[in-house]
Structure formats: structure tokens, C-alpha cells
Amino acid sequence: MAHFRRDDVSSFEYIDAIPTNPRTKRQKKIWRNIAIAVTAVIVIVIVIVVAVVVSQNKKDKSSSGGQYPISPYARMTQLVTVNEADIQQKERIFVVGDIHGCLTEFNELLTTIKFDPAKDQMILAGDITTKGPGTVGVIRRAQELGMLCVRGNHDDKVVRLKAYELEKGRNAMIPPSATMPEGGVPDPLKFKNYHVAISTYEQLTQSDFDYLSSCPVMLHLPSLNNTVVAHGGLDPKIESLQDQVPYLVMNMRDIESSGKPSPESGVGTSWATLWNTKMTTAAASEKMNVYYGHDAGRGLNIQATTFGLDSGCVYGDYLTAMDIRTGLRTQVKCKNYDKKGGNSDD
Template identity: 40%
Template sequence: MQAPSSNNDTRSPDSAAQQQRQQTVVDTPPPSVSPHLQQPKAYGRLKARAADVKSFRAGPPTLLEKKEFSAKEPKRLIFIGDIHGSLKELNLLLCKLKFKRDEDQVVLVGDLVAKGPESVGVVRRARQINAWCVRGNHDDRVIRWREFLDGPGATLSESELKSLEKSGGLPYDDFKVGKDHYQIARDLSPDDITWLKSLPTILPLLSPYSEWVVVHGGLDPSKPLLKQSAEDVMVTRNIGSSGPTSSRDEGKAWFELWADKMKGLSPSSGAKDLNFDEMHYNKIIYGHDAGRNLQLHPLTKGLDSRCVYGGQLTAFVLPGEKTASVTCPNYDGGSGSDGKDRRRRRRDSVPNAKAEPMYTVEQGRERQ
């Protein structure tokens, strides 16, 4: 019997179609993407492509938000410097000031998180007392980590993230897998992170404190408020030849230039955009500059007094322009600390961060 011709297909139509699909569907990632990142997890989702990871960008921070006082104007505004996870010291300072929630308004200058032992607790304490706050650069890094971990990083294991970090494949140069900001981003609840993301970088106050503005880092004296860069406002220490910089070695301290400008201030073109007379906003409260320690000048109040470096946590109170402070341990261990001890202390104090209730005063009690 003559063998069937090679051109004749004796398979059923269904099996032929199945083989055709197997030949045409090629499950191979593009050459620029690691095949390892394309393997599905046990729960069936595909892992993020390396290109998507590298190109990820978090949502931009809100530049400016004006806060309205409630029907009952607070008796005191209590401005507090960089807390950096120092929950115990925050509570001690509030108790020292005899903070009363229904009479006082707390305003935080940013950097609630990182370096200290209880970052999650500080965020929840701030929410609990309805504190006003601006976004600091460490808060911003935690926010960016969380948005990434909720986005293209959601399907990547920690070991895979570390591999990407080593190869320069993470979206931000300041991302360090397994370190403080990464762990805090994972520990914060959805409500915590929503609140943190809502914080503006510039907070101008209204009457009777309409001459005051709160930022974390500093302002560019050459620009009106609405023309400032949200990113620069969080990190500015000096103004150099190319503009704002975080370096103290280049140019001149921004607050010195600010004082120079205020001597001859006139309304700027930005005043119409802001719908208020910008020349009223001439006093700035800020943090971020632990290297210069507490800086109290007529027009600027720098409240970063090295809390996590064995310094103090400082409050500035209006009316009256009085200060108060409490001593802090050296939680950070110096600029070279890798954060392992901080993570251990935080996990001891917040065993289940996502389920943890709002924090209460640990030392003393608020006046009721």
C-alpha cells in the first residue's frame, strides 16, 4: 500500500487547529526583558516587565494647599520639626506643651518617617490629632515606594527587586530594597498612605497668621509660591549658581537670601494667580536642615534640631513665638546606619502595622 502523501493531513480538524495555535503562539519575552521576570507566579499573574519597572514614575506631589481654620479658631498653633519616627518624643513634647486637641492646632514640617523606630506610629498619631503637615523628602520616598509596590512592583519578590537594584533597573536611584523606606511603605495601611499622599509641599496659613508659610526644605526667593518646584521645596538648603540645591557647600543658605529679598519686597506677578497678596507671606517655617541645627531668625524658623541624632525635637508656638523641646536618643546611629536596628525596633512596637489602631499618648495624657 502506498504511504500517504506528505501533503495530506490525516489529523482531525480540532487537533490540527490546536497544533497550529501552538506553532504561532510564542511565549518569549522581547530580548530586552529578562525571561525570568516573565514567568507567572503560582497565583497566575505575570510579573512586571523590566521596562515597565524602570519607566515607572509616581504621581507628583501637590504643590500648595491653603488650610482653613474651623469655625473655632485655635488658641495656639504648634509647629513641630522633623520627627523621623520618634513617636515617644512626639508624645512627650505634646504633653510638655499641655496640648489640648480641641484648642490647639499642630502643624508638622515634614519628614514624619524614617531613621527613627516608629514611623507608622507617627503617621497614625498625626492623623489622630488632625495635624496639618507638609510633605518631606523622606515622606516622599516612602510614597514613591508604595506607589511602585502597588503598581509594577506588585508581582516582584524582594530578591527580584534586589537584582533589579544591583543592575540599576529600579525607577529611582534612592530606592534601596529592604531598607527603612521600603519597609515603611509596606507597613503603612491604605488609609495611612492616602493621608500621607495628600500632604502638600507648601502650606500658607490664613488670617490671623497670614504672614506665615510652612515648607519642609526651603523656597527659591526669586519665584512666587505658585512658581516653586514641588520637588525643590522638599530638599532645598542653599541657592547656588544653577538654582536651589540640597548641598550646603554651594551658594548661600536660602533663608539668608530670603531675608535679603524681604527687605525690598514688592507684590510679584504670582499674586494674581494665588488670589492673595503674596507680600503678606514673608515668614517661613521649615525643617530638613539638621546640619545647621535649630535656626531661629526674624523671618525664618528652622526647626530641625537633630531629633534622631541625639539632639532635640523642637516646637515653635504661635502666638508668642515661644519654643519648647525634648531630648531625643541617637536612633539613627549616624549617617551610615543601614536601618536594621530601626526595623527591628519598629516591628517590636508595631507587630501588625496594618491592623494596628490609632496610637494614643504613651507618656502622660492630653488635657481634655
């Protein structure tokens, strides 16, 4: 055995001793260069593809508010322009701030101004639902008196949950800790969210839902001093109402120094301040007045071209109605139904 093993070893030594074929070496070098070149081309192609995809994404986001996608359950109308004749025939046109289910106070306000649906037009500035005890009653009163409305951030949540329930069934709204599948919306909802109590468990009928979901994000009354009603506010940098981002219109309070609108207050300048600054230099044809709610933290906030009417009714302050033509304001005192304090958006 030892003999054979020695033979094997010697035969290996012989093979190792064969001189490398210079042609084979050159071919190897060529193949290695080809491999490097192919790898380089692949890397370049990948880099180009990634760069194109990223820039395309950015373009999509800036052109369609892609950072703030709209829920497939939002049933949203972004903008309604009110017919001039409908408005001209009304004696008084009022805007009322956030009612938040305060039905008693809402009725008291209507009595105080002697509201007559045959002669008067009421416009609700959004967040007519949640927090207070009478959401469904407020919706039905608004509907029966032919009131116009815009969608608030809380109304939007009620609509989305109810639309999901109508489409998928109440049994699909489990487990409570699960998030409703709506794509990458900026304000995702869990099935245990307290808005479910109103949308699903308090007999919000199809008719109630139809009224609430019909409230557009923006209501434009061109013949009335070019007035817009919107719940949160408008971004002064955006020229056309069609280009405003619905989530921000329903939620904005401040605009950061970078120019980005934010749902927070105290992180920049109130959008209304910037709006009024812009309007001081705007041409007469571009002047626009904005009536809004949402900012109970700042309270009643009347400026030259912006009219903040959320005077914190559900927090025990006041419910305010303003006559657009005369500027006359009427308030009723409210009970405190929500001890958390102003501007809670949860």
C-alpha cells in the first residue's frame, strides 16, 4: 500500500510540474475582463433604473398630493361651486363653526337668529360630528333645513368607517386592534377607534351617511365676495382650489418655515396669517375670503380675509354663526362635553 501511495504522490508532483499554457492564461484574462465589463454594465443599468423610478415617484407626489393619499372609502367630493342664483335669492347666508354633535346648542343658535330655511342659507364649516352627545341629531337637522356643509377631519373618519361597514359588513371590522386597510393614508384608523361608535353603532342611516359624505372638502361661492368655506384652511402657495390637498384642507393649522402645511399649531405661522399677507398684494380679481373652523385652540379669529369660527362649543365655550353679508356674529354658550380641551384630533 505504501508503495502505491508513493506512486500517487509522484504522479501529482508530475501534474503540478506541467508549465501553464500561456494561451490559457491569456484567455482567462480576457474572460475576466469580459466579466468585469458585464458587471459594470449591469450596475450602471440598475443605477439608471433606480434613478428614473425615484424621480418619477417624486413627480407623482408633487403633482397629486401623493404624500396624502385619499382612502378608497372616503366617498369624497373635493370642490363644489355654489350656483349663483341659489345664493342671490337668500336673504341671509350664515357660516357656523364646529358643532361637534352639540345638538341642543345648535338648536338654540337657530332659534336665536330666527333661522328660516325658506329665506336663509346655513353653511356648516365642518366637524359637525363626534365628541358631543348628538351627532346623528345634528346631521338630521342640517339635512331637513337644507344646510350646505364642508367635510371636517372628524366627519371624514366617520364617513370612511361607515363606508367600510356598508361595503364589507360589520363582521369585517375585527379585531379591534386591526387597522382598516386604506392604503397609506396619513391618518390610519383602527376598528376600535371611537368614531366607530358614531358610524356603526349609533344608527347612522344610509340617509345620514349620504348627507355627511356629500359635504365637499371645499365649498366655493364665487358670487359672494369670492368666498370659500373649508374646515382646516387653504395653502396660500397653491393658486387653484383644484390643486389644494384634501387632507391638508381638512387638517391644517400652521405652515412651517419650510412652507409645509401642518395639522399642528405652534410649529410655524397660522395659515390664515399667511393668507391675509398674500391677499394684501393680490389683484382684485384674485381676492378670496375663507371661512373655516378646526382651530378651537386659537378660538374665534376674525381677520381681513379669513374668518375662524371654531369657538370651542364642545369644550364649554361658544357656538358661533356669522352672517357673511353683514359680518354680524351670534353666539350661544355651550355645555362642556369634552374635558380634553381644544384641538384634540384623535
